[in-house]
Amino acid sequence: MQDLPVNHLEKEAEKTLTHQIGQEWKEFLFSSGFHFKYFIKWLLAALMIGAVVGAAGIFFYQALVFVTDLRTNHWWLVCFLPFAGLLMVWLYRVAGEYHNKGTNLVLRAIQSEEHISIKVAPLIFLATALTHLCGGSAGREGAALQLGGSLGNYFAQLFHLDENDKKIAIMCAMSACFSAVFGTPMAAAFFSMEVISVGIMHYSALVPCVVASLTASMLAKSVGIVPEQYAVLDIPSFTWIHAGKVVILALCLALVSILFCLVLHQTEHLYQSLLSNPYLRVFVGGCLVIFCTLIFQTTDYLNAGLPMIERCFEEGVPWYAFLLKILFTALTLGAGYKGGEIVPSFFVGATLGFCLGTLLGLPTGLCAACGMVGVFCGVTNSPVTSILIAFELFGFEGMPYYLLTVAVCYMLSGYYGLYNSQKIVYSKYKTRYINANTNSAN
Numbered sequence: 100m101q102d103l104p105v106n107h108l109e110k111e112a113e114k115t116l117t118h119q120i121g122q123e124w125k126e127f128l129f130s131s132g133f134h135f136k137y138f139i140k141w142l143l144a145a146l147m148i149g150a151v152v153g154a155a156g157i158f159f160y161q162a163l164v165f166v167t168d169l170r171t172n173h174w175w176l177v178c179f180l181p182f183a184g185l186l187m188v189w190l191y192r193v194a195g196e197y198h199n200k201g202t203n204l205v206l207r208a209i210q211s212e213e214h215i216s217i218k219v220a221p222l223i224f225l226a227t228a229l230t231h232l233c234g235g236s237a238g239r240e241g242a243a244l245q246l247g248g249s250l251g252n253y254f255a256q257l258f259h260l261d262e263n264d265k266k267i268a269i270m271c272a273m274s275a276c277f278s279a280v281f282g283t284p285m286a287a288a289f290f291s292m293e294v295i296s297v298g299i300m301h302y303s304a305l306v307p308c309v310v311a312s313l314t315a316s317m318l319a320k321s322v323g324i325v326p327e328q329y330a331v332l333d334i335p336s337f338t339w340i341h342a343g344k345v346v347i348l349a350l351c352l353a354l355v356s357i358l359f360c361l362v363l364h365q366t367e368h369l370y371q372s373l374l375s376n377p378y379l380r381v382f383v384g385g386c387l388v389i390f391c392t393l394i395f396q397t398t399d400y401l402n403a404g405l406p407m408i409e410r411c412f413e414e415g416v417p418w419y420a421f422l423l424k425i426l427f428t429a430l431t432l433g434a435g436y437k438g439g440e441i442v443p444s445f446f447v448g449a450t451l452g453f454c455l456g457t458l459l460g461l462p463t464g465l466c467a468a469c470g471m472v473g474v475f476c477g478v479t480n481s482p483v484t485s486i487l488i489a490f491e492l493f494g495f496e497g498m499p500y501y502l503l504t505v506a507v508c509y510m511l512s513g514y515y516g517l518y519n520s521q522k523i524v525y526s527k528y529k530t531r532y533i534n535a536n537t538n539s540a541n
Contacts, residue, residue: 138306141267144258145307148268149275149314152250156243156279157319159224163239166232167402174398177234181385184436187226188377194218197377201437202241203520205248205273209266209295210522219249226437234401235388236427237438240281241517244291244439247276270295271307275315282326284316286487290479294518297480297537298525327405329412329492333462337499344459345500348452348466349473349507355421355451356477356508359444360515362425364538366433377435384434391427400427403442411449411467420450440517441475448474468493469504476505477512480521480537485509514538 170176191197196218200207207213227242251272255265270291278287288308292301320326335341374380392398399407400423407424410416428443452470456463468489476485482505489501514523516537523535 141271141307142310144254144268145271145310146314148251148254148271148307149311150318151254152247152272152275152311153279153315153318155220155246155250156276156315157322157324159227159243159246159276160239160280160319160324162224162228163231166228170232170234170402171398176232177389177392177398177401180230180233180235180388180436181382183229183233183235184381184385184434185378187229187437188381188435190225191222194222196222200520202244203518205245205269206295206518206520208248208252209269209301210520212262215249215252215269217249217253220246220253223249223437227439230431230436230438231402233385234392234398235385235431235436235438236400236402236404236424236443237431237436237440238403238442238444239439240277240441241439242437243276243280244273247272247274247291250276266301267304267307270301270304271311274308275311278312279315279319279324282316282319282324283488283491284312285491286484287316288312289487290481290484293481293484294479294521296522296524297516297527298523300483327492329409329464329468331412331462331464331468331493331497334465334497334500335462341461341500342503344461345469345503346507348455348459348461348469349504350511351455352448352451352470352473352504353477353508353511353513355447356444356474356512357515359425359447359474360478360517360538362429363432363440363517364519366429370433370435381435384430384436387430387434388427391423391430395423400424403439404446405442408442408446408449408467408471411453411470412464415463416450416453418454421447421454424450440478444474444478444517445471448472465497465500468497469500472501473504473508476508478515478517480509480512480516480523482506482509 191199196216199219204215208215223242223245227239230237248269251269254272255268260268273291274287277290278284291308292304295301370380370384374383392401404424407416407420424443424446432440448470449467452466453463456466472485472489475488476482485505486501510527514537519536519538521537523533523537526533
């Protein structure tokens with residue numbers, strides 16, 4: 100029996116189909132190979148950045164702990180704050196970094212092609228240590244972002260990375276330093292991607308930031324650095340009544356986060372308009388901090404204020420504590436002293452949350468925790484990071500309370516923020532592209 104003749108068109112169709120399948124497999128294999136190469140590249144780079152920047156972050160953390168303990172045991176060191184400020188201004192001038200914009204410079208380096216000098220790393224290290232040694236009201240995480248950003252930019256230059264990869268290297272180093280200093284690797288991995296542009300996230304940096312953050316965190320734990328954690332003991336069941344109270348709490352937190360940003364920015368402008376000379380400005384600012392310390396007869400508002408935050412979960416704090424911390428921080432950073440704004444924002448949120456908890460009839464420890472992440476979200480416009488910080492600092496049991504607080508604070512804090520260079524890419528209220536800086540969006 101002879102084979103049936105095959106139609107010529109069917110042969111052509113079969114050949115075409117085979118060719119298409121072959122092309123698709125080639126494209127798939129090429130694409131997979133390219134992605135794998137890119138993965139290996141950033142895996143190795145992130146491990147190296149995480150180790151080196153993490154080690155720098157550990158040294159930075161230990162130095163700040165040492166000088167803070169020194170100041171705590173020798174209260175009179177605060178009298179040298181004006182002179183420490185003079186030394187800071189001189190160091191920045193000698194290094195040619197007098198016009199350095201701090202964390203705003205790091206944000207602009209990721210948004211554009213702006214350069215961060217390697218000199219920023221030792222400068223921010225020394226200046227922040229001097230600020231903490233003499234009792235200036237400042238944190239450490241904002242300084243860690245600058246330290247990491249400077250080292251990340253240096254790595255990009257050292258390995259001749261292109262402009263796009265340079266931005267990823269900077270974010271990667273920021274995550275590593277933040278993780279080593281504060282001990283929250285999940286939040287650290289996402290913060291450097293989220294804080295740059297509100298409304299979008301640079302997921303291209305996800306693997307590098309996660310790997311670098313975890314590497315730095317493990318390195319910090321290996322040398323005995325214990326991450327910050329707070330025990331929230333009383334967490335009631337989440338009911339409609341409790342939800343309503345949390346919304347009221349979050350509204351107050353959002354308003355205070357706006358107040359915090361405005362006072363910091365306006366104090367800086369006031370200093371600059373009244374005292375154009377940077378040496379005079381920093382000296383007067385240091386004297387004002389000393390004056391306020393003597394007037395209120397307490398050192399609770401000097402340095403980052405971690406002991407006061409702990410008291411919100413154990414004993415209690417005065418109702419006006421959040422206002423005094425805003426005042427001390429504005430007087431310190433506005434005058435030109437170096438340090439971070441993040442832990443002061445935690446201080447403001449924790450103390451305010453504690454006091455509002457007593458008024459709302461909610462557990463004060465839980466409200467202090469909500470206050471910390473709520474104000475942090477309001478001043479940084481970083482809701483994902485805020486939720487992750489809540490989980491890492493307080494555990495998952497209070498999830499509904501933290502989640503609702505962060506969501507409400509994000510919306511009601513408006514277009515204000517600590518960093519003027521932060522971009523509001525998409526509106527908080529509509530699915531609309533606006534691309535404006537914080538404090539100027541409409």
